[in-house]
Amino acid sequence: MSLEFLLAAALISSTPLAYAALGELVIERAGIVNLGVEGTMLIGAVAGFIGAQITGSAWAGVLAALVCGALFGGAFAMLTITARLDQVVAGLAFTVLGRGLSSYIGAGFVGVPPRAVIHKLNLGVLGHVPVLGPVIFGQDPLVLGAILLPVLLSLYLRFTRMGLVLMALGETPEVVDSLGIPVILLRYAYVISGSALMGVGGAYLSLAYIPSWIENITAGRGWIAIALVIFGTWRPLWVFGGAVLFGLVDAVRFRVQLDNYPVDPHFLNMLPYLATLLVLALVARSRAHGRLGGPAALGAAYDRERR
């Protein structure tokens, strides 16, 4: 098994995680915790597959996943932002709701051969570039999107006014409000667009990775995405790096077994989580110094009367 294959496999494994984790990052930056990632990904996965079955186009499926993820996120936003329900409880409920709803909607699509899947790109000359060719340019557009997205998000957060406002939404929403910027509206927008990204992460599984609809196809990846946001200390590029690390472990654990290295696969499976805990401990330590750590207003519903 070549290094190129390993890296390519790692990128594929990390793609659904990257979309979901970046979606969660956007939402958490706006000050909302959405623990319903797993459920939202499943909604995206089933909507994507059914969309592609009906239209015969995989990209229409991705669009369906985007829209359904956004709708699911919109419902979550109504409950947590407008009705000010406890975000943790609502998030858990949305995980279970997403799982139940996706298996209910998708019951007739299990084991149905896909009408359309997302194909790998053929970029001609670029595909023959050593290492980068097979690892990056030979992938499908959604993988490339997952590489591009953290860069764009990072630029958005750092260099645009809207990005600054997004960070302020999670740190001091009352200041944002006092500037006359609509806190509630913006939080809605970010929860909805973040959830749409989670939907795309799910659709990657059902339209490109597997590709077909199987109940509970995400098998816990939504939870890993939440851990990744912490692992990446709420920074897009770090979060993407974390996703690639998880993907690499996914690929390496089989290679280690095939080459008969004396490493227990249980131990390898545990490594990324161990790394997440380590980062969490570092975050807690450095929080006092204000360098790492999550948005200060994370998890608190914004209420103008009580600020």
Place this chain on the structure above:
Amino acid sequence: MTLPRLLPTTARILLAGAALGASLAVADADEIKAAFIYSGPVGTPGWTNQQDLGRRCLAADGVKTAFVDKVPENADVLPVERDFLGQGYNVIFADGFGYQPFTQQLAKQNPDKFFVGVAPNIAPAPNIVDLYGKLWDGRYLTGLIAGTMTKSNTIGFVAAEPIPTVIAGINAFTLGVRAVNPKAKIKLLWTLSWFDPPAEKQAAVSLVQAGADVVAQHQDSPGPVQGASSNGAWAIGSESDLTSFAPDKYLTGTVWNWCPLYRGVIASIRDHTFKPGMKYGGLDDGTVALAPLNKAVPASVRELIDKRRAEIAAGKFDYWKGPLKDNQGKVVVAEGHTISGPADIGHMNWLVDGVVGSIPRGK
């Protein structure tokens, strides 16, 4: 159970209850009403779906049945079982290994009811029987096919968890492969999860990359079949018939058929011959079967499979006969000895010669 999951199942129970109410007028006191509790989802190919086909087979015989699926294998099963008992169900099929300790509690409190679980029996009671099938015999037959179809003499196997029944299946498969192709190697990968479609697919792709042109599995999802077929390798499935996931590349696979064992339990309750403990089905009664063979499988192999199936079912052919070496070169079954069945297999913790891989044991 959580509300959204409960809704469809509740609807099903209500429907089953309505059907039951209609016929209650003719029911006598001894009528058998069988309730089924599953760990996985009904409708998705896999372990649970095969059990539900068994339930439907009883229903077709005229037995009143109902079911609840996706019940976690922990104390959550208790209220579900109690609920069924309260509704008058007198035979409870708790179809997950992890239900056993909880089923035992209720079995002791309800000595006049019958309980059916999944072997091996770790929580016995006079009114509990645990069922399983000699899956390894089916794996041996699929090994015969894999050994014939491979051109690279490298066959992959994606396995879930290193427990004796899975290990026995890998060994039986390998013995089948080597019976027709002594040069073949079986490369083994553990996913350490029963159900993780993306990881299972990746495992199969890694095996193909490592030279395997046939990939078999002991997993609950079609992930390995899809990983193998999408990379041009043959696939051998497990649990359910997975033909629809790779019509061209799916060779066959072991398929559970619980109908004979379920019928046997119901019959034994009816004629008062119920025996507690463990009961194993196999190739003989059809509990362990093969999915339809791919048309690429040559006629000579089909004949060999039919022959071996009949011989194993009749107890005339024993592939566990010594001498057998493990993949470290140690003799595990001496010449003149064999493995006496489920009892020995329940302790199997070695991989037979021909398997490239090891059993993860932790440190």
